[in-house]
Amino acid sequence: MSLKDVISPFNAWKRAFEKPDTIVKPMSDREGAPNYRGFHINDIEKCIGCGSCEEICQNAAIDLVEVASCQAKPGDSGLRPLIDYGRCCWCALCVDICPTGSLGMSNDYTWISEDPEDYRFVPGVDDKKWNGADKGYRRQEEAWLVEPEREHMPEKTPEDRKNDFDEYAMGFSDEQAEAEAGRCLECGICIQACPTHMDVPKYISEIKNKDLDEGLRIMFETNPMLEACGRICTAKCEDVCAVGHSGKPIAIRSLKRYIGDKTYRKKDEIMDLEPVEQTGKKVGIIGGGPAGLTAAFYLRRLGHSVTIYEQHDKLGGMLKWGIPDYRLPADVLQREIDFILRQNVEVKYNTKIGKDISFEQLHKDNDAVFIGVGAQIGSDMPITGMDTEGVYSGVEFLEKVAKGERPYVGKEAVIVGGGNTAMDATRSSIRLGAEVKVVYRRSEKEMPANREEIREAKEEGAELMILTTPSKIEKLPSGRLKIECLKMELGEPDSSGRRRPVPKEGSEFYIEADVCIMAVGQKVEPEFSETIGLKVTKWGTFEVHSDTLKSDEKVYAGGDCQTGPDDAIRAVAAGKKAAYFIDKQFKG
Amino acid sequence: MEEMIERIKLKFNAKDINRQKATLVFFSVEKKDLEACVLYMKEFEGYSNLTMISATDWIETGTFGLTYHLHNYKNRTDVGIKTYIDRKNPSMVSINTLWAGARVFERELKEMFGIDFPGCPRVDDPFALEGWDNLPPMRKDFDTVKYSEETYFPRPGRSTKDNVTQMEEKLYAVEAEVKKGIAKTVRKNK
Known part of the structure; x- marks a missing residue:
């Protein structure tokens, strides 16, 4: 140790009396x-x-x-x-x-x-x-x-697609699906919004892992109608998507469709459903729509025998008769139904309850009955001229289209209503060669139809006449229809939270058209509810226990006939729920 | 500065020239030219100050990127000289004879990235970590979460909730029960 080493520490003392550089609190x-x-x-x-x-x-x-x-x-x-x-x-x-x-x-x-x-x-x-x-x-x-922009599914241009009923959205490519899946944070906020609570983050994660087989199995846990839902679901999940707060929500529906499209050829092999022990219990299902088919699938997986009573010659309900081919091609729906039927589901086609077989008989023959008949009857408007020739209901019109008929729409058609049925009728009429005006009594943002349906209808040339309601329909000597309309204004919010439309005094005006299609709501067939004699609500829907969908000792009801007209995914959720509680009742 | 860039292009085949601003330029040279290049910059271009040496783990391409930041006091400009070395056997020539201060940076890089600088004094001594017996912590393949779970004890009384389970319990308990009951019917070994 040198002398310097001993002295140098004392060097610091030379600053002992200076003002410190540190800061005072x-x-x-x-x-x-x-x-x-x-x-x-x-x-x-x-x-x-x-x-x-x-x-x-x-x-x-x-x-x-x-x-x-x-x-x-x-x-x-x-x-x-x-x-x-x-x-x-x-x-x-x-x-x-x-x-x-x-x-x-x-x-x-x-x-x-x-x-x-x-x-x-x-x-x-x-x-x-x-x-x-x-x-x-x-x-x-x-x-x-997070990438704020979503992948855009390739689709035909409005000009190209408005002349036929072919599907116009082509589905994601592998690269697009993986890029879109990569945007997902997998937070799971969407699961609650889905009526059947599909495990969205889990199946999106399988797209990232390139294991679409597992993705399919995950979807089947909550929804056996995933291919149809991948095309036409109202995608409530996307409305709450976390990414949607600052960017575009994840294209969840399109990713679901991607898994469905990539796996349907090997569905039996992938699902590899084991035979289940049969319980010997019998369940009758009235109506072969999404609710009935879902209930049938899961009840079979729980070991119960199932018979579907279907009034048409084909299954699918509103998915078949209410949704045009360009949105949900018939073969896609059919292959999905066929998979469900391969689980040994018995179907009695062209069988109407109350006509071909009595409800009492059904009640006696089965250990439980599930009613999923939907809301098939178009509601009327309380105006004169509803029975004029050339005035159809939306559901009636769409059913004809689905059957392959080409109902007369003339050169100009007027569609009344703002829901998805109205949009389907609009876009179908355009495809049949008509120019279309959509008459809706509230403003565009209150239209209950999906935003993209409205956008695409406009792209295809539909004209929206908002804040307008028809008040009278007459037949002109030329055979065309003369529709008297009133202008509306929005008043106070009603029970649905939307502002109530009120007619403006003296605002009558007239439009002429070849046909007028009323898509202003649907209801349960009243004759049917009378036949089976269950309790109904004031809206004519079946009254059930809200948790279990149970109506009486062994009858359950779900889907549109219980909720009023709604989307397919809620019907799927109801079918699943009914299957669970019917099984629970059997097990005691 | 433009002239200087032309010279180093010629002398050291400088690539990826990125003129970030009037007083700052980045470029890359081959590993073998790096020592000559910094020496040249120090002795002939006036970049007499070694600001720092930084590293980036390019795990995807199997390389480490080294950047030598030099400063010129006279014209107040900076250069960043980049070079890429193999990630498997990372070793780089030491420049401690050009700047004594380089020892500190090289020792730090040895500890944080595991890049060796043969000939650098005390390069193997611990720098900030004491008794480290794991992968160098700045490497991309070092799993921070795993390390801390193994090394530290969890704080007592700490709890977290899953948002999905929370929403199930609070908003749709019955449907969640249905979902659980139904999901297993489509699975094997239920």
């Missing part, structure tokens, strides 16, 4: 940079508790916890992220992945507490001085870790 004047990554902030109204932040955190610093101020609701789990600052490394991956953009970071980084537990808190819920800070790090548009 409180350090309020040492603000972080404007984009500093400090303590987190979270807009809890915007946050949906999807858990993407928890999933991506490399330090496992984030837990999703229940908080008193947020409740679970559709599209929101009600959970909020709790961050442990003993683990957080301030990397901001949680901010960069956040699909709603609710999570951010303030530029506040100085905070002292004696209690280590204080450093675990729920940003935005627990009261902190940086809550509401406008400075700090936020997710940058270009740094979002």
